[in-house]
Amino acid sequence: MSLKIRLARAGSKKRPYYHIVVADVRAPRDGRFIEKLGAWNATLTKEEDRVTLNAERIQYWLGHGAKPTDRVLRFLDQAGLAKRDARNNPTKGTPGKKAQERLAMAKQAEEEAAAKAAEAAAAAEEAPAAE
Numbered sequence: 001m002s003l004k005i006r007l008a009r010a011g012s013k014k015r016p017y018y019h020i021v022v023a024d025v026r027a028p029r030d031g032r033f034i035e036k037l038g039a040w041n042a043t044l045t046k047e048e049d050r051v052t053l054n055a056e057r058i059q060y061w062l063g064h065g066a067k068p069t070d071r072v073l074r075f076l077d078q079a080g081l082a083k084r085d086a087r088n089n090p091t092k093g094t095p096g097k098k099a100q101e102r103l104a105m106a107k108q109a110e111e112e113a114a115a116k117a118a119e120a121a122a123a124a125e126e127a128p129a130a131e
Contacts (some may be wrong), residue, residue, distance in 0.1 A: 001067035
């Protein structure tokens, strides 16, 4: 039986509240779970006590092979119960393929406009001044 420490939503509509539970991976998100290990009130500000954890039981389940999800692992890392490796995605901020094509087209149009303006300025210098 493969175990996960994950979130189970319990709040009403537009009022998210999550239970941190240990459950079988085959169980539905808000369905059957083995044990409740804490809670996360997402509506509270960061200064308030948003996350409550039962550290002793979390250590027990981690010792028995339960794998936390990414969000739960963030909470455990903040509490000092588990270590979360920093992620590195250097391509995250780069624009997509279509956006890069649009940028290239805009740059090309800008260069063409600058070239036409330079030609017009050169032609105006060569033409005799009308007096």
